[in-house]
Amino acid sequence: MSARTHSALVLVGQREPFEIHQRPTITPEGSDILIDSKFTASTPLDLHRADGGLLIEPPQVLGAVTVGVVEEIGPNVTLFKPGDRVFGWAHEGNVQAAHQERITAPDWKFARIPNGFTMEEVATIPENFITVFNTMATDLGLPTPWPKPADYVPPRADEPILIWGAASSVGxxxxxxxxxxxxxxxxxxxxPxxxxxxKGLGAEEVFDYRDEKVVxxxxxxxARVRGAQQPAIPMVIDCIGSQEGSLxxxxxxxxxxxxxAIMLPVILKHASNDQVPEYSMDVTTAARWKEGVEPRGVRTxxxxxxxxxxxKLATEIMPAxxxxxIVLPQRYRLVEGETMLERGTNALNALRDGISREKLVWRTSQQ
Ligand SMILES: NC(=O)c1ccc[n+]([C@@H]2O[C@H](COP(=O)([O-])OP(=O)(O)OC[C@H]3O[C@@H](n4cnc5c(N)ncnc54)[C@H](OP(=O)(O)O)[C@@H]3O)[C@@H](O)[C@H]2O)c1
Incomplete structure (x- = not known):
């Protein structure tokens, strides 16, 4: 039998145009599933990697959000059967990466799409849903009980939490x-x-980050909630990680x-059409922290x-x-283009231009 292949959008070098390559379609083993991908999302990580070469060595398939239909299952898979519509977050290597027509990845990174949601809508969820749980548990030490008891009150319920960059997908x-x-x-x-x-989602107060009096x-x-107790803000989630723009x-x-808790990488210089970005993975030197502040770099x-x-997180908690x-699909822009190459390129260009409270979702089939 001849080896199966499919089309993939490949980063061949930093700030080089994407190329379409034929890549081997991997038959699932163990608890892996083979997914016929229908939609993906392009996210800032794709830009950090494409323009900044962040933690990759091209050639590399980018993307981590896959929405599609299960085509084949490994012998140990119990969660899914062929034909199931699934969504999830899988990024390792070139086999799991999302910007291609087929991916093979562990079943526990995916969930069945709940009734009533389109594939485009659910493409806005997995990456940052998982990021938020990781940030809470790993970096802020906050419990995430599941199922949540009916009368649950978290231990630090009354302490203010600052979410900087709340219009972002993470935020x-x-x-x-x-x-x-x-x-x-x-x-x-x-x-503004x-x-x-x-506020409709649950923020008590929201301030314009460009206002010079924002601090x-x-x-x-x-102080309105905590009086003179210190620190005034015990927990911060920096959803942006920009040295100049947030830190x-x-x-x-x-x-x-x-x-x-800072979303890595720290952005020292933003990517744009004419500017090569610069990043750092060191949060301790990213700002002038006062004595006793604990900066943590989030690594989802x-x-x-x-x-x-x-x-439980992807398989059960996320779809529930x-x-x-409890979480709503995000507003999204369906990125147009005749081919996968055009759509993936247009999405990357949109990230370079900057986006505002929207997710970039696109079809992964070649045509
Ligand atoms: N390390 C990890 O585990 C991890 C995981 C997930 C994401 N991340 C990183 O986290 C960052 C955010 O990702 P995302 O997908 O949530 O981004 P996103 O949705 O693309 O963020 C876009 C939003 O950023 C806001 N923004 C830009 N500059 C800002 C600033 N200086 N202050 C406040 N808000 C600002 C804009 O807000 P307005 O529209 O209000 O202007 C815009 O709506 C990316 O760098 C990503 O790579 C890291």
Missing amino acids: QQAIQVLKHYGYRHLIATAS SHHGYL EAILNAA KAIARVADRGTTV HFVYRNEFFKE FLSEG
Whole structure:
């Protein structure tokens, strides 16, 4: 039998145009499933890798969000059968990466698409849903009980949490998940046009991150709930990780006892059409932290070191949160193009131009 192949969008070099290559289609073994991919999303990580070469060696297939139909299953798969419509987050190597027509990956990275949701809608969920749980558990030390007891009140329910960059995909999901677990004082930053939406999701107060008085506004909001208790903001989720655009201000908000969970990489210089980006993986030198502040770099790629998350997070918790309306699909732009090459390229260009509270979703079939 001749080896099967499929089309894949391949990064052949830093800031080089993508190419379409034929890649081997891998027959699933063990608990792997082979997915006929229908949709993916392009996310900032794709830009960090394509333009900044972050933690990769081309040639490399990018992307981590796959939505599609199970085509074949390995002998140990119990979660799915051929024909199931699934969505999930899988990124390792060139076999699991999402920007191709078929991927082979472990079944526990996926969930069945709940009734009532389109494939495009669910493409907006997995990457940052998993990021938020990882951030809470690994970096902030917050419990994420599942199932959540009916009368559950988290241990730090009344401590303000700052979500910087709440209009981002990470930020929107952070607000919804934290609200669900009972955190009462979610203080956020975003552009003014998103304030109403983010309050609807559960933010108590939202401030414009471009306002030169934003730090004072955040500290005043914290004082309204906490009086003179220090630190004013005990926990921060920096959904942006930009040295100039978020960390500089957060370093003024954070005080002894504050934990700051920062989405890596730290962006020293943003990618654009004419600028090569610069990144750092070192959060300790990314800002002038006051004595006693704990900056932490979020690394969701290691989330499945947590055995409970490996068993439940993608397969069970993610679809339940979606079908119960605890998290909403994000607003998305369906990226157009005649071919996979055009769609993937257009999505990357859109990331370079900058996006505002929307996910870039595109069809993965070659034509
Ligand atoms: N290390 C990890 O485990 C991990 C996991 C997931 C994501 N990440 C990283 O986290 C970052 C965010 O990812 P994402 O997918 O959530 O991004 P995204 O949805 O593409 O973020 C876009 C949003 O960023 C906001 N923004 C841009 N600059 C800002 C600033 N200086 N202050 C506040 N908000 C700002 C914009 O807000 P407005 O529209 O309000 O202007 C925009 O809506 C990326 O760098 C990604 O690679 C890391």
